[in-house]
Amino acid sequence: xxxGKLRNLSIRGIICALPDNKVLTVSRENVFGKxxxxxxxxxxxxxxxxxxxxxxxxxxxxFHAAENLIxxxxxxxxxxxxxxxxxxxxxxxxxxTACVLQGRLGFSQDCMAFDIGLGCSGFVYGMSVIGSIMxxxxxxxxxxxxxxxxxxxxxxxxxxxxxxxxxxAAVAIERNxxxxxxxxxxxxDGTRYQSLLAVGGGYRHQNNHNDYCYMDGNNVFSFSISxxxxxxxxxxxxxxxxxxxxxxxxxxxxxxxxxxxxxxKCKISLDKVPISINHYGNTSSSSIPLAIVDSLxxxxxxxxxxxxxxxxxxxxxxxxxxxxxxxxxxxxxxMLYTKTYFDDxxxxxxxxxx
Amino acid sequence: MEKExxxxxxxxxxxxxxxxxxxxxxLSEMDEWDSLSMLSLIVLIxxxxxxxxxxxxxxKLVTVKDILDIMCQ
Numbered sequence: 215x216x217x218g219k220l221r222n223l224s225i226r227g228i229i230c231a232l233p234d235n236k237v238l239t240v241s242r243e244n245v246f247g248k249x250x251x252x253x254x255x256x257x258x259x260x261x262x263x264x265x266x267x268x269x270x271x272x273x274x275x276x277f278h279a280a281e282n283l284i285x286x287x288x289x290x291x292x293x294x295x296x297x298x299x300x301x302x303x304x305x306x307x308x309x310x311t312a313c314v315l316q317g318r319l320g321f322s323q324d325c326m327a328f329d330i331g332l333g334c335s336g337f338v339y340g341m342s343v344i345g346s347i348m349x350x351x352x353x354x355x356x357x358x359x360x361x362x363x364x365x366x367x368x369x370x371x372x373x374x375x376x377x378x379x380x381x382x383a384a385v386a387i388e389r390n391x392x393x394x395x396x397x398x399x400x401x402x403d404g405t406r407y408q409s410l411l412a413v414g415g416g417y418r419h420q421n422n423h424n425d426y427c428y429m430d431g432n433n434v435f436s437f438s439i440s441x442x443x444x445x446x447x448x449x450x451x452x453x454x455x456x457x458x459x460x461x462x463x464x465x466x467x468x469x470x471x472x473x474x475x476x477x478x479k480c481k482i483s484l485d486k487v488p489i490s491i492n493h494y495g496n497t498s499s500s501s502i503p504l505a506i507v508d509s510l511x512x513x514x515x516x517x518x519x520x521x522x523x524x525x526x527x528x529x530x531x532x533x534x535x536x537x538x539x540x541x542x543x544x545x546x547x548x549m550l551y552t553k554t555y556f557d558d559x560x561x562x563x564x565x566x567x568x
Numbered sequence: 569m570e571k572e573x574x575x576x577x578x579x580x581x582x583x584x585x586x587x588x589x590x591x592x593x594x595l596s597e598m599d600e601w602d603s604l605s606m607l608s609l610i611v612l613i614x615x616x617x618x619x620x621x622x623x624x625x626x627x628k629l630v631t632v633k634d635i636l637d638i639m640c641q
Contacts, residue, residue, distance in 0.1 A: 432623040440620040
């Protein structure tokens, strides 16, 4: 079983960075028509999204979030021994974006850096991987970055494009002997990989340049309300967790109907489920940290000294997982908006030095 | 579950007036049968009949009777 227990780790802070470009869903009526847009808003609740500006990428959002988080924590960059970037929107085909970010952030060479190429399950996978590596006591501090720009990777001429927004999140993790364990359970079903698939842009179909992500909405929906629910129940049974023990069920913000269905089946009260999809859309890998930060800043979740959280992410792969952790109310949280991007000095056809 | 009860559930799901849904109705010709109602059907079958249906199952549905048949299986 792909499960485990992570000891001596605490989450010191979470900061999310959004592109400074809010797009109201109603503003897309000129493309899709009023009736369609009204229906999408009614069924999904998504009234706005934040979309990357020209030349801005997911890594730019993560960079901004990371810089601010490190400053808020007063961390010495030399102490950060691991940097992971979880995304399906890398800056380049090679190298790994985490390496570029390590350089931009000015981290020491004594820092391992690599990407995890997942989408909506990115937070639970990323946390499990970084936490597992940080069981090595030599690594005291680590940074998990998650970012995607699905507003660009989905076809703008399809209504799927209305569902997605962009965001980058940074999570700071530190070794701490006096904290509660983190447990995780991860799953994969590659037989259903075609449910969320961008055929072009890779090496399998080199002449196909259509790298928009296709989504079989019905399959993804079925998967979310069946497999994901089963796994959350399996996780709670395995670790003997009662619904009363949970202060927050932080779910991937795919669709409010899915989240309500999962909460109902797991018998967890909806007021413990942060729902932020209405403001930001589905932001893929960063949607769980974004939902947590949004609910804490808006005081949508009952105030506590400590929050016992169960988080579950699910998406392309198909890949999904569940984990639990404790968030202290003293941890640093923040939400930022940025127009900045990394000018790497390379200009392709149609690109300008702006 | 009685057929009448199943038809009632489907009418409610499709937001149709009671007694207006017929077994021989062709789904693709119904305004009410859209992407959202497909998701609602997945939830209905899951909650009321404890079964998971996916895109392949939905693609095979031609008439309302086909939905009733899925409920019986």
